[in-house]
Amino acid sequence: MAAGSGEVLLEVDGGVAIVTLNAPDRRNALTPTMADELIATFDEVDARPEVGALVVRAVGKSFCAGGDIATLTAAGKDPAAPETYDGMGRIYDSFYRLGQVRVPTVAAVRGSAVGAGMNMLLATDLRIVARDARLLCGFLKRGMHPGGGHFVLLSRLIGREAAAAMALFGEEINGSRAVELGLAWESVDDAAVEDRALELAARVAADPELARVAVGNFRKETVTPVSWEIATQFERPSQMWSMRRSAG
Structure with a gap:
């Protein structure tokens, strides 16, 4: 099914929601409308x-070439203009909202991901990437400071040194290197990316109720690390709930 302009498509298959970025003419660059x-x-x-x-x-x-050039150009003319400020905020909100989806999320990444496109894939719980994917931050190359929490999203996966290399010094990596750095779980041939992502998603989607509870605690414990003691308290009621549910 399509939402609005057809630049975002949604289908549900066997408990897995498949969201497709469908603006290939501009390399799926994000506009405020597409973000909405x-x-x-x-x-x-x-x-x-x-x-x-x-x-x-x-x-x-x-996968996503970042923010739409026309949107970024307009922002450069008067970043404080209310409509411009709001438009950029909606782009930020789109990948932040992805990070808050109540089920486990997987990015199936083929081709290039740049800038806000990197933020989009970084917002998911897991990434499957093509071996020949091109992953680059690209903000400074465009004369822009990174936005949308880019430093946080990147460094929490690959650490300070690698994040500095990519975000400050402009290093570009492929899918194989992404796996080495911890930016992705697996790199496969381009044609196999989506099948592998769907295979993993179907596994956890087999029990939607449990998937939603588990990913909520997973994010609390790992995205903002907590102590072992606090993690135990997060997990205990959920584990007891799951055990009681299974016994019933």
Whole structure:
């Protein structure tokens, strides 16, 4: 099914929601309108209790080329203009909202991911990437400071040194290097990316109720690390709930 302009597509298959970025003519670069459609789509996913996982993928040669050039150009003319400020905020909100989706999320990444496109894949719980994918931060190359919490998203996965190399010094990596750095779980042939992502998503989506509880605690314990003692308290009621449910 399509939302709005058709630049964001949603289908649900066997408990897995598949969200497709469908603006290949501009390499899936994000506009405020497309960002709004993404947010509405993620809201719909959360509202469907039969969904137990989400895969984000893209049509065309790029996963996401970042923010749309026209949007960025307008922002450069008067960043404080209310409509411009709001538009950039909606783009930020789209990948932040992805990070808050109530089910486990997987990015299926083919082609290039740049800038805000990197933020999009970094917002997911797991990444499957093509071996020949091109992953680059690209903000400074465009004469822009990174936005949307980019330093946090990147460094929490790959550490300070690698984040500095990519975000400050402009290093570009492929899918194989992404796996070495901990930026992705697996790199596969381009044609196999989506099947592998869907295979993993289907596994956790087999029990949507448990998937939603588990990923909520997973994020609390890992995205903002907590002590072992606190983690035990997070997990105990959820584990007891799952045991009681199974016994019933």
